[in-house]
Amino acid sequence: MEHKLATAEKKVLVELVKLVQKRGLEGEKGGWKEFLKSYDKKFGASVSDPSRRSNDVLVAFLSSLNKKEDLQLLARVMQCDANRNLIEKFKEESPDKETPEQRLVRMTIAHDKYPTFYSFPSYADDWFVTENGKKKSKVMKSTRMLAIDCEMVTCEDGSEAVVRVGAVDRDLKVVLDKYVKPSLPVVDYKTDITGVTAEDVEKATLSVADIQKKLRRFLCAGTILVGHGLNNDLQVLKIDHARVIDTALVFNYADARASKLPSLNNVCKAVLGHEVRMTGATHNCVHDAAAAMKVVLAVVEKGVDTTIAQPEEMVEAEKAIQEAKKSQLLLHKIPHSVPSQELHGLVSGDFTLDVKPPKRPGGYYTAVVVFNSPEEANEAFENVDGDADKDSVGFPQKLxxxxxxxGYEASLYLRKNAQDGEVTTRKRTNSEEDNVSSKRQRREDDDSEETREGNVNLCEDHLKEIEELKEKLKAKEDCVKSSEDHLKVIEELKEKLKAKDVVKSNEDQLKEIEELKQKLKAKELENKTQDKMITNLKKKLEKKK
Structure with missing residues (x-):
């Protein structure tokens, strides 16, 4: 451990010390600050920020930890950092030099969803972080693969727990098929999906830690873990492994949005010509692991394309959804102050209103207006007065x-749920149509406190408020005139600080430098705060006008 710490990067050492502080861990000489008091006779704990300490000091403190569980934590953190570095190197590697297996690893980690899917709480004591070896070239040339899949149940706290684990090697040999006993009571065995019964779980004797031990011998340097939605399996197994191939991220549908991930069944139908299981049949983790390995081998050994056609039933279902949307209009960016009952008077005709609540308290909400036919929807849209426009993907809408x-007046948007003419299925999903673009919705929710109730007619109260804002703005601008004095003080402090930093400081000088730095930060913060307040007041004044 001492050698690993001595050769670690500064940022890793700083991260380790901060984690040790957060957890309240102590070494032979106590915690971080107690250690500094005894180790550094000159400055003591006056400089306790780990980032301002040398590597030697950081290593000396971390080396003072001697409890087994503390050393295991240090090892996990350092291994996680090594794995992150390895993943970054995977991204940088030239495609011309990589093996077919490594290409699929790169495709997995380059997917937009990878950072979210594979962000694990790996520092926890019950997690196993695998080692991938020191030689990057050897790791990236390895073609050893292991496919895994898990069956899961729901526990009383709402979490998922693994109850069966299956694993197959590159030759499709079953190397693991075991039942696992959850640590919490089970409230839903999902037998119709998993095929696992209460009796199966009752007979199980292995824990997640036992499964981790059984898998360790297969997860040697360079091994690639394969699976479909593999992040879910690693989450319940509490294993963090850098080199993975996730077939849910590698394969994609033609003529569909990137976020629409294919199911294992559809990938197998497209690549292997058959389904993993018949419709309605329960899952079998061993069969699913083998299926994931087979489709990976088809790409690696036969060069099968990773872009697959959408199943006919999916295309038909999408067409039906889009056809239904022709009979719909969407009301969006509705201020929370507008009662949903009053929306009925906005459009004419025979319709039903499906109101969608805001994602955040006080935010905008939406409502889907459902008519009996596309003609009725179009007629209603045309009869509404408003400023015609198009949204970001070309759907006609009106403000x-x-x-x-x-007595107040509010503004909102009325939009068609399908484009005029031919419907394009690629641009939006059903949920996105119902809830509006998620990015725009988040932005609108963030702005809701400032925009408030919509455009309300100005009254005497508003005019009074404008006058008050003008007075506040004038007062702040007068205050800013003194900022030159602030800047002079700041410059003087900087000069003093510079002069102090170039001298070899004793303890008193170091304290004085710290005080000067605090004063400098306070002055700069004061100026920034004033600038921000003036900007906000100007914005409010502009809106009220």
Whole structure:
């Protein structure tokens, strides 16, 4: 461990010390600050920020930890960092030099969803972080593969737990097929999906830690873990492994959005010519692991394309959804102050209103207006007065105003749920149509506090508020005139600080430098705060006008 610490990068050592502080761990000379007081007779704990300490000091403290569980934590953190570095190197490797297996690894980690799917709490004591070896070239040339799959149940706290694990090697030989006993009571065995019964779980004697031990001998340097939705299996097995091939991320549908991930059944039908299981049949983790390995081998050994056609039933279902959307209009960016009952008066015709609540309290909400036919929807859209426009993907919409029973007036958008003419299925999904673009929705929710109720008619109260804002703005601008004095003080402090830093400081000088730095930060923060307040006041004033 001492050698690993001595050769570790500064950022890793700093991360380790901060984690040790957070967990309240102590070495032979106590915690971090107690260690500094005894180790550094000159400065003691006056400089306790790990990032401002030398590698030697950081290593000396970490080396003072001697409890087994503390050393295991250090090892996990360092291995996680090594794995992250390895993953970055995978991305940088030239495609011309990589093996077919490594190409699929790169495709997995380059997927947009990889950072989210494979972000694990690997520092936890019950997690196993695999080692991938020191020689990157040897690791990347390895073609050893192991496919795994798990069956899961729901526990009383709502979490998922593994109850059966299956693993097959590159030759499709079953190397592991074991039942696992969950650590918490099970409330849903999902027997119709998993095929696992309460009796199967009752007979199980192995824990997740036992399964980790059984898998260790297969996860040697360079081994590639294969699976479909592999992140879910690694999450319940509590294993962090850098070199993975996730067939859910490697394969994609032609003429479909990138976020639409294919099922293992559809990948097998497209690549192997048959399904993993018949419709309605229960899962079998061994069969699923073997199926994932087979489709990977088809790409590696036969050069099968990773882009597959959408199944006919999926295309037909999408067509039916898009056809239904022709009879719909979408009301969106509705201020939370607008009662949903008052939306009925905005459009004419025979329709039903499906209201979607805001994602955040006080945010905008949406509503789907469902008509009996596309003709009725189009007629209703044309009859509404408003500024015609198109949204970011070309759907016709109008910015309309609604008169509320309270006497106020609010603005919102009325949009068609399908493009004029031929419907394009690639641009949007059903959920996105119902809830509006998620990115725009988040942005709108963030802005909801500033935009508030929509465009309300100005009244005397608003005019008074404008005058108050003008007075505040004038006061702040007068205050800013003194900023030159602040800047002079800051410059003087900087000069003093520079002069102090070039001298070899004793303990008193170091404390004075710290005080000067605090004063400098305070002055700079004061200026920034004033600038920010003035900017916000100007924005409010512009909106009120």
């Amino acid at each position: 309309v105003k609604i008169k509320l029973s309270s």
